[in-house]
Amino acid sequence: MRNIMNRFMVMLFQIPWVKSYWSSRYPAVLSSSTPWKPLGKPLQHCKIAVITTGGVHLKTDKPFDMLDKEGDPSFRLIPSATEQEQLAITHDYYDHSDADKDINLVLPVDALKEAQQMGLVGESAEHFYGLMGHVGGQHLKTLVEETAQLIIRQLKLEKVDVVLLVPA
């Protein structure tokens, strides 16, 4: 039943004004200030990592939890050299039929390679990161206080300079 409801909602959100109306009414976290770290060196020398909230993970990895109504605040490590064929998407809250065909819609690996070949940005970090963006309730605390901190630890370990974050 829950699955049918999810599918209905996903279809509904394909209507642009429904998406806009919902976004404007969504009780999002309200922040008062914004952290800020200016770029420390030219972008072409910056090591980059990508984080997607599109539910992307290695096929061999554990899928995200689709049964918990507050979502799954965990993350999956994705080696940056991974081929699309090795990736899967587990995320019942958006229509990923196009992203299943072309992972670049939520994890822009090909465009990033092109930008690197043109010298616009530095090399990729060893890992990218997959999250399942549908996170709410008590899981928001886990997302910020645990998951984000684990990701940051890994980013620092890999000496990452810049991070691109992509929603679904």
Added chain:
Amino acid sequence: MCNQTVGLVQREIEGQGISTVGISIAREISESVKPPRTYFLKYPFGHALGEAGNKLQHFTILKESLELLTSVQEPGTIIDSPYRWRRYRFEG
């Protein structure tokens, strides 16, 4: 939801000294969460980089997003993409 998750994680990373840029497809949510730098597109869920197979579109959006890392000077800035969904034609 995805845009909130992006913003919250982005804020944590930036707060610990790593520069970040995020793509958004839900402007109101980014306005509320206030991540450091945001490139906003009025695109459907699941299509932050555009349409399947449109490599030039993906590259253009990625490039313009990354450019915010150097061009944006004001924390919390949201730049609106000029590329309308299925209206703008990307041609090489």
